[in-house]
Amino acid sequence: MSADGVPSHYTSYLLRVWRVCEQDRMTCRALLENIATGERMGFSDLDGLKMFLETGGLENPEASQNAQDFAAKFQEPDIGD
Numbered sequence: 001m002s003a004d005g006v007p008s009h010y011t012s013y014l015l016r017v018w019r020v021c022e023q024d025r026m027t028c029r030a031l032l033e034n035i036a037t038g039e040r041m042g043f044s045d046l047d048g049l050k051m052f053l054e055t056g057g058l059e060n061p062e063a064s065q066n067a068q069d070f071a072a073k074f075q076e077p078d079i080g081d
Helices: 046-054 061-072
Strands: 013-022 025-034 040-043
Touching (some): 040 046
16 A cells, blocks of 8 residues: 555556547547556557456556557547647
8 A cells, every 4th residue: 555545556547549440440549648657558449458457557568568569659639629
């Protein structure tokens, strides 16, 4: 348990999800942002996001690296200001 009373295994994310059309098929994209660190991870589909979260996310170096590699090439949708 941390000093502020939050369990040390607790991680808070901001999740953004949007739909895109690829090859005449609708799919979803997702972007997770770690609230504490600002680290961002992008996913090309919801299955990738689900796998990342189920496998421990940042605690799993391979899953984290795959998400970071995708995020490096990732474009968020322009939602305006």
